[in-house]
Amino acid sequence: GAGVSQSPSNKVTEKGKDVELRCDPISGHTALYWYRQSLGQGLEFLIYFQGNSAPDKSGLPSDRFSAERTGGSVSTLTIQRTQQEDSAVYLCASSVAAGSYNEQFFGPGTRLTVL
């Protein structure tokens, strides 16, 4: 079956522009996570959605970052007024439900480069 997909796979933008990154989770998965991975750094949690509950936004690094999940499926991560330090690989993952006992299925990531 289809796994988690993300688009675009690569995004190059100029400093100050807004970008939108998309994630299509596995059908039926109620939990969706966004992470950021910089070179030589670990996975940095950004936000997660679980069903109809309010998302946990505690990992978003600034108010320039936001995310939404429409209809409990597709999610979009938006970065406004991008900065060079936003350059990283943005990974999306989904799981059957939120919970530390559930494995997470990752997409291939979107590599964001801010010039």
Next chain:
Amino acid sequence: SQKIEQNSEALNIQEGKTATLTCNYTNYSPAYLQWYRQDPGRGPVFLLLIRENEKEKRKERLKVTFDTTLKQSLFHITASQPADSATYLCALTSNNAGNNRKLIWGLGTSLAVNP
């Protein structure tokens, strides 16, 4: 402060040998610990999950141990193959209520299996 540590140096071993990777943590009381594999340019892939009350878990050539006294998990790959070459990540969650839905990730250890 809370910390997860994995061997920062790459591990090089000969094909057929057993690879052992270490994940140490401090100031956590994890309920679950997971191991993932990450290949270059791809998202992590789940391998094994072990619970705090389990000492050992096996899956084919993989074995994970969890010592809550030492605050350490060991990940073993027996009869290693060049195809096992990748970065291996450990991730855990605290069993603190309200914070048990997010995984905290180590930086990963790079494994190279030489033919």
